[in-house]
Amino acid sequence: MPDPYMSRAIELAVENVGRGRGGPFAALVVKDGAILAEGVNLVTSTNDPTAHAEVVAIRAACRALGDFQLTGCDIYTTCEPCPMCLGAIYWARPARVFCGATSEDAAEAGFDDSFIYRQIALPWAARRIPMYPLMREETLAAFRAWTAAPAKTRY
16 A cells, blocks of 8 residues: 555656756655655755755644654655755754655665765875864854753754
């Protein structure tokens, strides 16, 4: 029996392609049997490289909940999340994630993010986009201020 939430995500992904709004990806955030938010890939239509379906859905769901965490929520996504989306999912802390296609399926369609995983393992200077340390000691002042702040929301 088809899952209604994944079926809805697939419907949104196919519609997104047909409308030329972005890639073939969609995601839903569900809580207590109700869809809180839907998201589709809007990267090319909004010129926003972070507008992946999961990120769009997470942002909308957090606004709807008035919280930065998705406690008790499930995410349904039409594809195994890329590294950015996976990071966003872990920061949002949903209960579960249900995925349709695999990253290999996405790579076959031209969405290969495996190089990002390889880049993460490299030292900063060896990455395709090199990263350089700059003013670390001075920057640590912000972390000291956070550590000392009595009123803060931990996440």
